[in-house]
Amino acid sequence: MRTDIDSFWIFALASKCRAFTQENIAWSLLIMGLAWTAITLIYWAYPGGPAWGKYKLKNASFTISKPIPGPRGLPFIGSMKLMTSLAHHKIAAAADTCKAKRLMAFSLGDTRVIVTCNPDVAKEILNSSVFADRPVKESAYSLMFNRAIGFAPYGVYWRTLRKIASTHLFCPKQIKAAESQRRQIASQMVSMFNDHEASSFTVRGLFKRASLNNMMCSVFGREYKLDSFNNEVEELRALVEEGYNLLGILNWTDHLPWLADFDPQKIRFRCSNLVPKVNRFVSRIIAEHRAQTGSETPDFVDVLLSLQGHDKLSDSDMIAVLWEMIFRGTDTVAVLIEWILARMVLHPDVQAKVHDELDKFVGRSRAVAESDITAMVYLQAVVKEVLRIHPPGPLLSWARLAITDTAVDGYHVPKGTTAMVNMWAISRDPEFWEEPLQFMPERFETKEGELEFSVLGSDLSLAPFGSGRRSCPGKTLGLTTVTFWVASLLHEYEWLPCVDNNVDLSEVLGLSCEMANPLTVKVRPRRYYYKPTVLGVPSYVLDV
Numbered sequence: 366m367r368t369d370i371d372s373f374w375i376f377a378l379a380s381k382c383r384a385f386t387q388e389n390i391a392w393s394l395l396i397m398g399l400a401w402t403a404i405t406l407i408y409w410a411y412p413g414g415p416a417w418g419k420y421k422l423k424n425a426s427f428t429i430s431k432p433i434p435g436p437r438g439l440p441f442i443g444s445m446k447l448m449t450s451l452a453h454h455k456i457a458a459a460a461d462t463c464k465a466k467r468l469m470a471f472s473l474g475d476t477r478v479i480v481t482c483n484p485d486v487a488k489e490i491l492n493s494s495v496f497a498d499r500p501v502k503e504s505a506y507s508l509m510f511n512r513a514i515g516f517a518p519y520g521v522y523w524r525t526l527r528k529i530a531s532t533h534l535f536c537p538k539q540i541k542a543a544e545s546q547r548r549q550i551a552s553q554m555v556s557m558f559n560d561h562e563a564s565s566f567t568v569r570g571l572f573k574r575a576s577l578n579n580m581m582c583s584v585f586g587r588e589y590k591l592d593s594f595n596n597e598v599e600e601l602r603a604l605v606e607e608g609y610n611l612l613g614i615l616n617w618t619d620h621l622p623w624l625a626d627f628d629p630q631k632i633r634f635r636c637s638n639l640v641p642k643v644n645r646f647v648s649r650i651i652a653e654h655r656a657q658t659g660s661e662t663p664d665f666v667d668v669l670l671s672l673q674g675h676d677k678l679s680d681s682d683m684i685a686v687l688w689e690m691i692f693r694g695t696d697t698v699a700v701l702i703e704w705i706l707a708r709m710v711l712h713p714d715v716q717a718k719v720h721d722e723l724d725k726f727v728g729r730s731r732a733v734a735e736s737d738i739t740a741m742v743y744l745q746a747v748v749k750e751v752l753r754i755h756p757p758g759p760l761l762s763w764a765r766l767a768i769t770d771t772a773v774d775g776y777h778v779p780k781g782t783t784a785m786v787n788m789w790a791i792s793r794d795p796e797f798w799e800e801p802l803q804f805m806p807e808r809f810e811t812k813e814g815e816l817e818f819s820v821l822g823s824d825l826s827l828a829p830f831g832s833g834r835r836s837c838p839g840k841t842l843g844l845t846t847v848t849f850w851v852a853s854l855l856h857e858y859e860w861l862p863c864v865d866n867n868v869d870l871s872e873v874l875g876l877s878c879e880m881a882n883p884l885t886v887k888v889r890p891r892r893y894y895y896k897p898t899v900l901g902v903p904s905y906v907l908d909v
């Protein structure tokens with residue numbers, strides 16, 4: 366091992382050498398400083414900024430290919446500023462200025478990035494096997510996500526996890542099997558809003574707890590009541606919230622490796638505090654499942670424990686996978702429901718049309734069932750329109766990484782480049798959407814014989830769940846849950862603004878894009894009064 370003492374010989378030698386006068390040392394330092402500044406400026410001068418310039422200078426073959434247009438940002442750190450606050454807005458504006466909407470290059474410190482605001486180029490990136498990897502993110506690795514689906518390197522392990530999750534959690538049969546659990550949580554939400562009839566209230570906390578309870582039931586087999594405090598739920602909620610926070614922060618050390626030792630944003634420190642708590646929590650649940658014999662309705666923990674042969678996972682891998690499912694399935698769903706209800710409050714005409722549809726297909730004498738949703742094309746159009754105008758992942762949450770050198774839109778893109786898609790910009794582009802800033806669910810209504818617009822990734826002019834190999838595996842589960850819960854909440858209540866707190870559509874971007882000011886509303890019951898049964902399961906009694 367090299368020690369500080371090992372390097373003393375340099376100073377000893379220097380003291381003997383007459384050339385090392387103070388003046389000479391000052392000159393040498395000045396020349397070195399100037400050379401460093403010149404190199405920094407040369408790197409920076411290249412379109413896309415320092416990371417692209419550095420690559421160009423070190424790789425002669427890249428010289429012959431035309432550069433991807435893009436902002437230079439600042440010497441050394443590049444365009445870090447683009448990724449702060451509302452990154453999707455800033456990137457879209459920069460792409461406009463640089464006339465680089467199809468493909469723009471920029472630098473985040475040492476990281477080369479490309480981003481597109483064009484659906485054809487987005488398809489090229491997302492559906493290419495070259496971009497089937499995710500860039501390294503220290504927080505994701507520290508929080509074990511590299512052993513779960515989201516950040517596992519593209520390969521056999523990742524494929525195995527996706528296969529297990531699609532077969533046992535996301536397949537139509539499993540989604541259907543969880544219907545009664547979603548129905549129960551919907552009724553609990555409805556009855557909790559009943560308590561707030563006279564006053565205005567903020568909805569976010571309840572939606573987050575509802576989605577967490579839903580995922581805890583599917584994944585851990587745990588059932589909790591929404592209206593009662595439970596230590597386990599609160600503990601997990603705090604863990605998920607902290608994880609979300611950490612993953613949503615732009616970590617400077619991901620892009621400026623020389624900063625890594627300092628951990629200036631204390632991200633590593635917070636991750637190392639969080640991980641043992643997650644490990645303890647999930648390990649306890651795994652141990653309890655091991656101790657049980659023969660569960661009637663196997664949950665995802667039972668499934669993972671029953672795997673054999675090549676599919677069998679170690680305990681630490683199991684913890685990572687289970688934690689990811691809870692983590693991913695909680696906020697995305699809650700964030701989307703909040704946006705939808707905000708739009709319903711802002712557009713009473715649209716809300717009235719959904720109410721008409723509910724009255725026509727469900728009627729006021731019973732609660733909505735999931736089987737009603739297929740007929741409710743206007744409600745589905747509303748969900749799509751909200752996904753278009755407020756995608757929960759405007760930059761598709763997690764970027765992609767080029768595994769090899771490749772070409773995108775005719776430009777050379779070197780291995781190791783991070784690729785992003787600005788879905789927010791695409792789904793608001795007047796070139797692809799008529800009056801894009803207007804909230805018009807009617808644009809998704811289809812006439813007889815017309816094909817329905819799919820938001821599941823086949824048409825990149827609106828693909829809020831991504832596309833290709835690494836697209837969201839939870840998209841059908843997420844959409845089913847959101848659509849059914851929104852249908853239930855709208856069936857039971859009229860959603861109204863509150864006088865002193867108007868709906869504010871400002872955004873805040875972390876891992877997902879949420880309303881900056883949580884939605885506060887009033888509700889007016891439409892069809893029932895609530896009467897708890899002896900079993901504690903709410904029943905609905907006709908009010909007309």
Ligand code: HEM
Pocket residue numbers: 491514515516527689690691693694695697698701757758761762763764829830831832833834835836837838839840842843844847
């Ligand atoms: C409204 C709900 C949701 C939205 C908008 C959403 C959006 C996304 C997006 C944009 C991606 C990245 C796709 C890409 O790179 O092409 C993603 C990935 C992922 N999502 Fe979702 N998601 C939702 C719900 C869920 C749910 C309910 C789960 C699981 C319970 C889930 C699990 C995942 C996982 C594991 C990945 C990583 C996939 C991989 O890297 O192979 N998501 N999601």
